[in-house]
Amino acid sequence: MLVSLHEALRRRIHDPSDLRNDRGATLVVVIIVMMVLMVGAVLVGGLVVNTASSVVSSRSTAQSRAAADAGLAAAIAQASGADADPCGAVPAGTAPNYTVAVACDSPGVGQVTYTVTGTASGASTTLSAVYELDGLTPPTAGGPGLFYTYSMGSRLNSYVFDSANSEMGIDDFVGSAGVYASLGKIACGTGSVFPGDIYTKTGDMQLDNGCVVEGNAYIGGTAVVNGGKIEGSLIAPKDVGHTIAGTVGKIGGSEGNVFVGGTVTLNAGTVYGSVRAAGTGNSTLGSGTIFGGFTYKGGYGTWGTPATTIVKGSITKNTALATVPLPEIPTWQDVDFTPVNATTPPQAWADEGYKLTTVTGTACNKWSGNSADVTSVASTLTSRMIFDIRGCSGNFDTNAGGANKQVKINRDIAIIANRWYLSGTKFSSADGQPHTIYLITPDSKPAVAGPQCNSPASASEQLNDSMVDPKIAIYIYTPCKMKFNSGPATFRGQVYSGELEFGGGVKVAFAPRNIPGYDFGEDVDPWPGSGGAGTDSLGNLISQRDVP
Structure with a gap:
């Protein structure tokens, strides 16, 4: 088309009569040529602009993804090491720009999810990575608290803590614990309230209706929550069958986990955290609710209600699941009294x-x-x-x-x-x-x-x-x-x-005291009060995905 127009224009230039006769037509042809050329230029320019914009967008997306990857790497680095806390807050990053949201089932048991958002030049990329939490890194054991006994000889019925007349809370005392019992069984019923953590080295625990533990329960033997309540977490590493027919944790609490070295039977029980059963036998999800996840090493069965109805979080089989050790209960200390003479004390x-x-x-x-x-x-x-x-x-x-x-x-x-x-x-x-x-x-x-x-x-x-x-x-x-x-x-x-x-x-x-000349843990860092179950270490990656 351009060639024919060009030839017609040439003839008219060389033929004056034609020019005189067709001056209007020539002008129209020139205008048409100019319009065609302008349209072509616009099309080429648009193509160039779109290509450049696509390159810029791709670069921004790549930079935001790199920022998100950097945020995840920062979270993993902070969660690693002997004293690290995988559930701790991760500071936001600049150059590259990222934010990290950390969600744990709760310290002590379960999984941790890092949701990382990286941004660059107006673009953003969000990814989610879920990791296992492996075991507990036990903090240093403290000294005796309210009661330390080598052997528990009876049920503690109608045992009530009088906070109003206490010098301080159990959790404020260095070496805090409600009850330490090396041997024997901690058992209680109606009206009994333990103000802090309870410990047994080898003994069992049975919490019947009306018995409340306001901290954690660290139990060396068989743990049975039979209508009672643990407001913190339950750690019972013995490879036996443990029973939850009461409550572990509380609404809005930061703990409430169950970690047993054997199997667990949930019988009309409520666990506000997660449950981990490290035994090779079969656990039973009979009735009740686990608001967190359930991780098991052996197997599990039900009484008819689907496990996915009972467990609100994830259900995960982990054949490498390890038990969580108990803190070391302070050993018995012998106290002597040998005066210098009848009027001179040690x-x-x-x-x-x-x-x-x-x-x-x-x-x-x-x-x-x-x-x-x-x-x-x-x-x-x-x-x-x-x-x-x-x-x-x-x-x-x-x-x-x-x-x-x-x-x-x-x-x-x-x-x-x-x-x-x-x-x-x-x-x-x-x-x-x-x-x-x-x-x-x-x-x-x-x-x-x-x-x-x-x-x-x-x-x-x-x-x-x-x-x-x-x-x-x-x-x-x-x-x-x-x-x-x-x-x-x-x-x-x-x-x-x-x-x-x-x-x-x-x-x-x-009202804490210390016998002159004897240190029962007065200067030793305690286990954290109110169910401080220690710090988990970061385990295997479970899943990673982009978040739309």
Whole structure:
């Protein structure tokens, strides 16, 4: 077409008559040529612009993806290493620009999801990566808390924590724990409230209806939550069958996980976190709800309700699933009391301002029987005092009808005795100031590991509505049994005993102390209170995908 137009134009230029005759037509032809050329130029220009725009867009997308990859790499790097926390927040990045959102099932059990968004030149790329959380890195074990006992001798029914009259919360104390029990079974029912974590080294646990653990439960034997409640997590690494027929965790809580070394049976139970069963046997998802995920090593079965209805998170088989170890419960520490002489205490006590009175003969009458009147010897002291009454056959005994059951003190005191039998005794401050009473039965054989309770040492009791005033803290140490009895009774302080028994309810307040010359974990970093289950390590990549 362009050639024919060009030829017609040439003829007209060389033929003047034609030019004269067709001047209007020539102008039209010229205009048409110009329009065609302009359209062509526009088309070529548009093609060039679109190509350049496509190149810029592709470069922005590539840069945003690179930024997202860099964010994921940063998250993985932060989650790796001995002291790292895979569930910790990851700082946003600049140059490249990215943000990382971290979502854990909760510390201790399950999976972690990193959602990373990278941006560059107006483009953004979001990717999601899901990793396993492998085991726990146990923090350092702490010292004894409210109760430390080598053996648990009975159920703790109607055991109530008195936070209002406590010096501090269990979780605020270095070496925090509600109850440590090396041996024996922790069992409780209606009205029992444990204010922190509970531990057994080899013993079992049974929480019946009405029993609440406000922290974590670290159980060396079989764990049965039979209508009771653990507000933190349950860690039970023994390869046996464990049962959840109560509640683990709480709505909105950061924990609430179950990690067992064997199998688990969910029987009308509720777990607000995730469940991991590291045994090779078959777990049972009978009834109830697991709000997190369920990871198992062996297999599992149901009672008819589909597992996907019971488990709200993912259900994952992991043949390499490992058990989570228990924290190391502090070993029993032997306490001796060997004075320099009858009036000079051991140096550690003297360094803290204590003097010594060795009680013998008729002076023993102030400590037991109808003539017992401890207030008369302890309410007008001029310094801290230790009363060594091991030479008194009656020991410290207020059970007699004529005994003065009011024990008032105006200084810190320590009573070294083979036993005490406190019946209806009321401990209070003579001057209105806070004071401490140490009740100590020294270990019978300090050179032998574990508690040694040999005659004349024997079991001690607080019973018949004995009361401890909020101004007083009592630290009990005995390698023998310590028994609390009677519902209206109160106790304030700490107990370190060879065996612990509750014959009835008692209201307990926490006031931490340490025996001079002995370190029961006072300077040791504790396990985190309220169910601090330690820190997971980052495991295998489960999935990775782009998020639209």
